[in-house]
Amino acid sequence: MSEQTIEIIKQIRHQHPGNLMARHFDEHLYRQFDAAKRQRFDQMIASGIENRDSQMGIYAMQPGDYDDFAEMIDPMIRDFHAIKGEIRQQHDWDTTAKICDLGAIDPRLKDVSMRVRVARNVANFPLPGAMSRNERVEFENQAVAAFDQLIANPTFGGSYLSITPGSAHEISAQEYERRVAAHQMFKDMSADKYLNVAGISADWPHGRGMYVSSDQDFLVWVGEEDHLRIMAMQHGGNLNALFARLHDGLEVLSQLLPAFATSPAYGNVTSCPTNLGAGMRASLHLQLPKLAADMDNLKQQAKQLGLAVRGAGGEHSGAGAGGLVDISPSARLGVTEMQIMQRLYDGTAQLWAMENR
């Protein structure tokens, strides 16, 4: 990185205070890096420099990046996740301890669209931002070998749909579009300027695909922002059953794949620091026509409740018809899976009460 780039980061710090990479970039620490470490770090923050409006502005490129650059990255992670004390990610999947039935909040909430996903990266490949096309396809092939065994499982049997040109599992462009419209398959990542500069969307669509169970409620994205996005999607109100479905599938799949990348402090290693820890995003779609009439105000109010709000069309989308919005707990690091489930339940109850006041 040139002296000019260091000056640019200082400019970003003043012009875009929300860019946490720029806010916490420590040039004295950076100057202590050797050439190889500087090259690694330059790659990690390229998106945050190019995209000055970034929220985080940094992506991990190797499984060990968070531990290797902890001194520089820790303040950025603490700032985003609002953590002051020791960071020691814990895990709790005991879905029987506390019943979270949305229908108990209001009978009108007994049939909503619910989704919970975890991000995972395997330790024996670079993360998506630093993969070559061959590595993307090789990883996909390793994932397919695991799916071939999952297909035989009576509760998770299904099929793998690849968008890699020439793959034995390649689907048509029409089928891909149908799956995207059904909110199952991820969109063309090359439309995301942050992922483009970070290299995470490179070689699209090579090495990308999706496993979907026969009952369509257990899905695995291959080659999106992380190596794997493992998710359960259900219509209903029983959060316990949704989380149990995900956990059971994650347990089966983790026996079939190479070891996942983890950090002693930060838990599951993810491309973006916003997903560290549980690596979990739990969300549901709510019709909030009154509150969603002013999305900025709704986002502010939800933030007070520890919730993030976005349109039902995904990150960067607006409210849908009838004020349909996607709500999810913001915290992912330093909270367990069951705490996230509880926060989703409690946050839904609070927003629903505000909507129906």
Ligand code: DAR
């Ligand atoms: N746009 C990037 C990432 C923000 C969080 N969203 C993710 N990881 N999909 C930024 O640094 O602003």
